[in-house]
Amino acid sequence: MTQHLLLGMYAPLLLVLGAPVTLLLRTLPAARARTLTRLLHTRPVRVLTHPVPALLLSTGSLAALYFTSLYDALARRPDLHGLTHAHFVLSGCLFAHAIAGPDPAPSRPGVPARIAVVGVAVAAHATLSQLMYGGYLVDVHAPLEQVRGGAEIMYYGGDLAELLLAAALVATWRPARSPGARSRPGSATAGGTGGHGERGAREPVRHGG
Numbered sequence: 001m002t003q004h005l006l007l008g009m010y011a012p013l014l015l016v017l018g019a020p021v022t023l024l025l026r027t028l029p030a031a032r033a034r035t036l037t038r039l040l041h042t043r044p045v046r047v048l049t050h051p052v053p054a055l056l057l058s059t060g061s062l063a064a065l066y067f068t069s070l071y072d073a074l075a076r077r078p079d080l081h082g083l084t085h086a087h088f089v090l091s092g093c094l095f096a097h098a099i100a101g102p103d104p105a106p107s108r109p110g111v112p113a114r115i116a117v118v119g120v121a122v123a124a125h126a127t128l129s130q131l132m133y134g135g136y137l138v139d140v141h142a143p144l145e146q147v148r149g150g151a152e153i154m155y156y157g158g159d160l161a162e163l164l165l166a167a168a169l170v171a172t173w174r175p176a177r178s179p180g181a182r183s184r185p186g187s188a189t190a191g192g193t194g195g196h197g198e199r200g201a202r203e204p205v206r207h208g209g
Helices: 002-017 020-027 030-040 043-048 051-066 070-075 078-100 111-134 144-172 197-202
Strands: none
Touching: 002 051, 002 078, 002 144, 020 030, 043 051, 051 070, 051 078, 051 111, 070 078, 078 111, 078 144, 111 144
């Protein structure tokens, strides 16, 4: 369970905060960078990088792993177990990117919606861990003490990871600037006329009398 938390929640957050897509676009030749940009704007990628599908891929896989016979089947196949770890990393990166990634995300919703998805993730992890601790629906053939220990790690470790994700969301949030903030009358950017703006530059100054 510790391994799955590190691979699926902690490592992806650190990887995503490094802005790998932005770094890749800066290092690629211009033609390949444009190709990658077009790929990132395709419909399948936009769907996968939305918070809700990313949540289903990351948290939903935990339910499939621990509440079906999948865990025991993978434990007998080291090659497939490695693919499971790769899935945890990739799905965790998708979820962290959709919530708090500094890279551009065309399909990323607003901050309130992302906070709501994080709340759903917290509730889902809590529910899964409590079901595991109580032995309800869980299908992992291991001693009860080990299953309960794994459930406790999921409960507390998952809460901490999601708190870090929420903190990253706040840290990477950039409020959108209103159009009026870019062209306020009297500012140097409004026309460069030392306070009169564009209107003052065109109209003659009228004197009394």
